[in-house]
Amino acid sequence: MARRAVKYDNGGETQRITPLKDTQVRTRQVRTGSRWKSTVDTTEVMVIRGPSKDIDLRCGGHAMVASGTSFEAAEIDPAYADGTQVGKRYVDEELGLELLVSKAGSGTLSVADRSLHLKDAKPLPTSD
Numbered sequence: 001m002a003r004r005a006v007k008y009d010n011g012g013e014t015q016r017i018t019p020l021k022d023t024q025v026r027t028r029q030v031r032t033g034s035r036w037k038s039t040v041d042t043t044e045v046m047v048i049r050g051p052s053k054d055i056d057l058r059c060g061g062h063a064m065v066a067s068g069t070s071f072e073a074a075e076i077d078p079a080y081a082d083g084t085q086v087g088k089r090y091v092d093e094e095l096g097l098e099l100l101v102s103k104a105g106s107g108t109l110s111v112a113d114r115s116l117h118l119k120d121a122k123p124l125p126t127s128d
Contacts, residue, residue, distance in 0.1 A: 026063050027054035030097070035067035040076040043084050043105030049098035059084075060107025080108040080115070090116040 030036070032050045037043065040060035044067060057064045061077025084090070086104040091097060092111055099109060099116065109116040 027056050029054050030057055035102070036064040036099075037067050037103075038062070038064055038105055038107050039071050039074045041105030041107045042103050043101065043107050043109070044103035045084075045090075045099040045101050045109065047098070048089065048100050049096060051095040051097050053095075055095060055097065056112045058110045058112070059105065061110075062107075076107055080110060081106055082108040082115075084109060085118075089119040091119045092116050 030047050030050045032047050034047050034050075036045050036047070036057060038059035039062050043059045045059075045064070058080070060074075061080040062074040065071045083106045084101045084104050086101050088101050090099045090101065090109045092114065095111060097111065097116070098119065101109075
Protein backbone atom coordinates (compact mmCIF):
# COMPACT_ATOMS: atom_id res chain seq x y z
CA MET A 1 0.00 0.00 0.00
CA ALA A 2 1.43 3.39 -0.96
CA ARG A 3 1.83 5.91 1.84
CA ARG A 4 1.30 9.61 1.25
CA ALA A 5 1.21 12.81 3.26
CA VAL A 6 -2.08 13.96 4.77
CA LYS A 7 -3.10 17.50 5.70
CA TYR A 8 -5.32 18.09 8.69
CA ASP A 9 -6.74 21.10 10.48
CA ASN A 10 -6.86 20.94 14.26
CA GLY A 11 -8.08 24.04 15.99
CA GLY A 12 -7.03 26.47 13.28
CA GLU A 13 -3.58 24.99 12.72
CA THR A 14 -3.09 23.23 9.40
CA GLN A 15 -0.31 20.67 9.53
CA ARG A 16 1.13 18.30 6.97
CA ILE A 17 1.60 14.83 8.36
CA THR A 18 3.75 12.27 6.65
CA PRO A 19 2.71 8.64 7.01
CA LEU A 20 4.41 6.61 9.67
CA LYS A 21 6.09 3.29 9.56
CA ASP A 22 4.34 0.71 11.71
CA THR A 23 6.85 1.17 14.54
CA GLN A 24 6.58 4.98 14.71
CA VAL A 25 4.23 6.92 17.00
CA ARG A 26 2.48 10.18 16.11
CA THR A 27 1.53 12.41 19.02
CA ARG A 28 -0.51 15.58 18.75
CA GLN A 29 -2.49 17.89 20.97
CA VAL A 30 -6.12 16.87 21.29
CA ARG A 31 -8.05 20.00 22.30
CA THR A 32 -11.42 20.17 24.03
CA GLY A 33 -14.15 20.60 21.39
CA SER A 34 -12.11 19.20 18.50
CA ARG A 35 -13.56 16.42 16.35
CA TRP A 36 -11.66 13.35 15.14
CA LYS A 37 -12.47 10.51 12.78
CA SER A 38 -11.14 7.02 12.31
CA THR A 39 -9.13 5.94 9.28
CA VAL A 40 -10.35 2.32 9.57
CA ASP A 41 -14.12 2.61 10.07
CA THR A 42 -17.00 5.08 10.55
CA THR A 43 -16.12 6.11 14.12
CA GLU A 44 -16.18 9.84 14.83
CA VAL A 45 -15.60 11.44 18.23
CA MET A 46 -15.64 14.85 19.90
CA VAL A 47 -13.21 15.69 22.70
CA ILE A 48 -15.13 16.56 25.88
CA ARG A 49 -12.06 16.79 28.11
CA GLY A 50 -8.56 16.88 26.66
CA PRO A 51 -5.21 16.16 28.29
CA SER A 52 -2.59 18.86 28.75
CA LYS A 53 0.03 16.89 26.83
CA ASP A 54 0.26 15.48 23.32
CA ILE A 55 -1.17 11.97 22.83
CA ASP A 56 -1.33 9.25 20.18
CA LEU A 57 -5.13 8.96 19.67
CA ARG A 58 -6.13 5.83 17.76
CA CYS A 59 -9.14 3.85 16.62
CA GLY A 60 -8.88 0.28 15.38
CA GLY A 61 -5.13 0.36 16.02
CA HIS A 62 -4.46 3.31 13.65
CA ALA A 63 -4.10 7.06 14.22
CA MET A 64 -7.26 9.18 14.06
CA VAL A 65 -7.36 12.34 11.92
CA ALA A 66 -9.13 15.66 12.45
CA SER A 67 -12.65 15.75 10.96
CA GLY A 68 -12.97 17.38 7.57
CA THR A 69 -9.66 16.13 6.26
CA SER A 70 -8.85 13.58 3.60
CA PHE A 71 -6.94 10.47 4.53
CA GLU A 72 -5.86 7.11 3.23
CA ALA A 73 -8.01 4.28 4.57
CA ALA A 74 -6.29 1.62 6.65
CA GLU A 75 -7.15 -1.94 7.68
CA ILE A 76 -8.50 -2.47 11.18
CA ASP A 77 -6.23 -4.32 13.61
CA PRO A 78 -8.18 -7.36 14.93
CA ALA A 79 -6.79 -6.73 18.43
CA TYR A 80 -8.62 -3.36 18.40
CA ALA A 81 -11.98 -4.38 16.93
CA ASP A 82 -14.34 -4.24 19.92
CA GLY A 83 -16.33 -1.34 18.47
CA THR A 84 -17.76 1.92 19.82
CA GLN A 85 -21.30 2.94 20.72
CA VAL A 86 -22.90 6.18 19.54
CA GLY A 87 -23.67 8.67 22.33
CA LYS A 88 -21.35 6.97 24.82
CA ARG A 89 -18.33 8.52 26.50
CA TYR A 90 -14.95 6.81 26.54
CA VAL A 91 -12.30 7.86 29.06
CA ASP A 92 -8.72 7.50 30.16
CA GLU A 93 -8.68 8.78 33.75
CA GLU A 94 -4.89 8.73 33.96
CA LEU A 95 -4.56 11.23 31.10
CA GLY A 96 -7.75 13.16 31.82
CA LEU A 97 -9.16 12.33 28.36
CA GLU A 98 -12.90 12.02 27.67
CA LEU A 99 -14.36 11.41 24.20
CA LEU A 100 -18.01 11.43 23.07
CA VAL A 101 -18.78 9.10 20.15
CA SER A 102 -20.89 10.89 17.51
CA LYS A 103 -20.71 8.03 14.96
CA ALA A 104 -20.25 4.41 15.98
CA GLY A 105 -17.85 2.00 14.31
CA SER A 106 -16.13 -1.34 14.68
CA GLY A 107 -12.75 -0.05 15.97
CA THR A 108 -11.66 0.29 19.59
CA LEU A 109 -10.62 3.76 20.82
CA SER A 110 -7.16 3.87 22.37
CA VAL A 111 -4.25 6.08 23.32
CA ALA A 112 -1.20 4.36 21.83
CA ASP A 113 -1.69 0.71 22.87
CA ARG A 114 -3.97 1.38 25.88
CA SER A 115 -7.70 1.00 25.15
CA LEU A 116 -10.15 3.58 26.47
CA HIS A 117 -13.01 2.31 28.61
CA LEU A 118 -16.69 3.19 28.63
CA LYS A 119 -17.54 5.86 31.22
CA ASP A 120 -19.90 4.71 33.94
CA ALA A 121 -23.24 6.50 34.21
CA LYS A 122 -23.74 8.77 37.20
CA PRO A 123 -26.37 7.42 39.58
CA LEU A 124 -29.48 9.57 39.78
CA PRO A 125 -30.53 10.87 43.19
CA THR A 126 -33.42 9.13 44.83
CA SER A 127 -36.72 10.98 44.98
CA ASP A 128 -38.35 10.39 48.33
